[in-house]
Amino acid sequence: MLGYLIRRVLIMIPTLLAISVITFVIIQLPPGDYLTTLVVEMQSRGESVDQGRLALLRETYGFDRPMHEQYLIWLAGMLRGDFGYSFEYNLPVADVVGDRLWLTAVVSFATIIFVYAVSFPIGIYSATHQYSAGDYALTLLGFLGLATPSFLLALVLLYLANVWFGTSIGGLMDPKYVDAPWSLGKILSVIEHLWVPVVVIGTAGTAAMIRRLRANLLDELDKPYVVTARAKGLPPGRALWKYPLRMALNPFISDIGNLLPQVVSGAAIVSVVMSLPTTGPMLLDSLRSQDMYLAGSFLMFLAVLTVIGVFISDLALAALDPRIRLSGGATR
Numbered sequence: 601m602l603g604y605l606i607r608r609v610l611i612m613i614p615t616l617l618a619i620s621v622i623t624f625v626i627i628q629l630p631p632g633d634y635l636t637t638l639v640v641e642m643q644s645r646g647e648s649v650d651q652g653r654l655a656l657l658r659e660t661y662g663f664d665r666p667m668h669e670q671y672l673i674w675l676a677g678m679l680r681g682d683f684g685y686s687f688e689y690n691l692p693v694a695d696v697v698g699d700r701l702w703l704t705a706v707v708s709f710a711t712i713i714f715v716y717a718v719s720f721p722i723g724i725y726s727a728t729h730q731y732s733a734g735d736y737a738l739t740l741l742g743f744l745g746l747a748t749p750s751f752l753l754a755l756v757l758l759y760l761a762n763v764w765f766g767t768s769i770g771g772l773m774d775p776k777y778v779d780a781p782w783s784l785g786k787i788l789s790v791i792e793h794l795w796v797p798v799v800v801i802g803t804a805g806t807a808a809m810i811r812r813l814r815a816n817l818l819d820e821l822d823k824p825y826v827v828t829a830r831a832k833g834l835p836p837g838r839a840l841w842k843y844p845l846r847m848a849l850n851p852f853i854s855d856i857g858n859l860l861p862q863v864v865s866g867a868a869i870v871s872v873v874m875s876l877p878t879t880g881p882m883l884l885d886s887l888r889s890q891d892m893y894l895a896g897s898f899l900m901f902l903a904v905l906t907v908i909g910v911f912i913s914d915l916a917l918a919a920l921d922p923r924i925r926l927s928g929g930a931t932r
Contacts, residue, residue, distance in 0.1 A: 612911065615907060616903060616904060619900070619903040619907075620671075620675060620900055620903075621671065623896055623899045623900060623903065624667075624892075624896060625667075627887075627890070627896055627899075628670075630890060635654060635657055635658055635663060635687075636890075639654065674896060683893065683897040684892075684893025684894070685893055686886070686893060687889075687891050687893075688885070688886065688891045688894070689894075693893055693894050696894060697882075700877055700878055700879050700882060703790075703877055704878040704879045704880070706790070706794070707772070707794065710798045711797075711798050711802045711805070714798050714806070715802045715805045715806045715809060718802075719806045719807075719810045719813060720809075722810050723809065723810045723811075723812075723813030723814045724840075724845070726814045727813070727814045727817035727818050727821065728821075730818065738810070741807075742807040743807070744807075745803045745804060745807030746804060746807045746808060746811075748803065750800055750801065750803070750869065750870050751869060751873045753799075753803060754797075754870055754873045754874050755873065757796045757799060758770070758796060758874065761795075761796050765792075767792055767793060767796070768793075770875035770876075771793065771874075771875050772790050772793045772794065772797070772876055773786060773793055774793075778877075796874070797870065797871075797874055797876055800870055801870055812851060813848060816847075816848035816849075816850075816851060817844060817848040820845075820847050821844055823844075826839060826843070826844055829842075829843075846920055849920065850917060850920070853913055853916045853917050854917060856909045856910075856912050858906070868881060868883065872884070882894070882898075883898045886898065
């Protein structure tokens with residue numbers, strides 16, 4: 601076990617280095633840089649551009665250096681905990697993220713809890729009551745959840761929340777709390793607004809997980825070891841929870857690698873529609889404006905979370921499923 605952990609950690613290091621190179625190159629692929637985009641925007645508004653100041657800014661931020669030197673400067677800064685400077689916000693990247701990262705984590709964790717709490721009971725019921733009236737009804741709801749566009753559902757729920765409960769439209773809190781320090785009233789306002797994005801973001805994920813869990817569990821329930829357990833008189837509940845459900849959970853455990861980065865990135869499109877102060881819209885804006893340090897730091901953070909998530913999912917799978925071994929070769 602210890603040897604496996606050491607090998608996996610050593611593999612993670614070159615993986616993250618390769619991802620950092622690819623990320624930096626992709627950000628630099630569009631022609632120009634942030635200052636070029638800024639100049640185009642100023643000229644479109646009819647404003648004059650001071651070429652001397654522009655050259656000074658290009659030299660200050662290292663845009664006049666070769667790409668490999670810019671990459672090394674960026675990588676060395678991240679290793680020191682300095683994620684660079686956001687040109688668009690005129691602040692360090694760590695200060696720009698601020699409360700957005702925390703609010704994104706709150707929305708994402710609440711969505712994850714919602715998805716698992718709703719989908720698992722429904723998926724288990726549909727599998728154990730195959731072709732019943734309840735199974736058909738829940739299947740219909742699942743297909744509706746998959747077919748409904750998230751942005752359309754967001755608009756409908758925003759309207760209903762405003763009409764029924766008087767909740768302000770957009771954002772994660774009332775406007776009076778946006779720049780106010782954290783207090784009990786601000787926390788209650790976040791809770792009041794939280795259910796709308798959680799339901800919107802979680803609907804599609806819940807519907808998809810119900811279908812997957814139902815299919816996986818039906819496949820396990822038809823296997824000989826389950827039939828044998830029932831023939832020996834094992835209670836139905838124990839025959840379900842002891843092995844079939846554990847085996848059906850393997851795909852969901854392996855999804856942890858995708859789950860952790862989603863906690864940070866959030867649902868960007870839904871966040872834009874609902875004006876949520878999360879990191880998704882900020883990432884889109886930084887990529888569009890070529891704010892390289894802000895965009896690069898976000899993408900690298902997501903890559904780190906993905907690598908860590910895959911590592912955790914591998915360990916969890918080994919603990920959950922006795923058929924999985926940490927080392928190759930046949931077991932005696």
